[in-house]
Amino acid sequence: MAVVPSDIEPDEYPAPTGPEPDEYRRVLGHFPTGVTIVTALGPDGPVGLAVNSFTSVSLRPPLVGFFPAHTSGSWPVIRQAGGFCVNILGHHQESLARTFASPGTDRFRDVGMRPAPSTGAPVLLGAVAWLDCTIESITPAGDHDFALARVRAIAADSSRPPLVFHRGRYGTCD
Template sequence: MSLANTVPHMGGDIDPRKFRDVLGQFCTGLTVVTSMTDGAPTGFTCQSFSSLSLDPPLVVLCPSKSSTTWPRIRNSGRFCINILADHHETLSDRFAVSGGDKFTDIEFGSSPNGSPLLPDALAWLDCTLHAEYDGGDHSIVVGRVHALDAVSDSRPLLFHRGRYARTAEQ
């Protein structure tokens, strides 16, 4: 059977709402990308994150071009990706909004490159900016991983159909 016989023709524009709804069927994990910029901690929630390469060790993340935080992190040239645990909904919400001091009342550690490590993260990856590409209304950022660790055995915080989700109890 040929794919040409099973895939419908995709003519015309794609409705943005339908696009979001369809892609919302794909469950993703959640991260907070952090850095020190101008001597202060900064960060943003990012669900578009994936491994890219083992040799060299590369990851990819896709911040929105409307982000006011990513340009500051880009200028620092280094960042830490904190993978969130299932009890981090409030933390994810806090870092998903623009403006304000997102680190108020958060005690954080420091990664080897000096970026904030969030408390009780499942894992973290310390990166430098390797490359950045245009991706429509997002940027495609490639980070070179220099250090990493898995530090918790909690379950991940997930995002599915526009809301938080969790893995089943085992």
């Protein structure tokens, strides 16, 4: 039997076929996340996309992961590269998040970058933290994949507040 919090009335209970996509997005949007840009160095130059499914997975060994959509154009390049850099954005980088979530633009045009030490993937200047990672495994996960990766190098700049995504809007938490 499904268990629901007593003070939240479900729109439909029990749901016979699961939530509709719009409702699913709306409800899941109540979970606040940080915003990252996952980059890699492909044969034709750098690629990257905005990602909020990034998560820490394991301490020993240090593992992280994210969920690229099967529709992602950057994911096959990242996968082929075998590694990526997770750039955790600051509140001052909202426009970067929008750029890397939009198709058909030169995403790297207005951002400074340097190669990450292990993979050579772009570290975006101004990010509040970055993690240089090599892919350990890829697991199908519905209409996404789960990319599990080992962390090879990290750094953080704690002086700036993070960018936060909540209910379809950008904000911060400091």
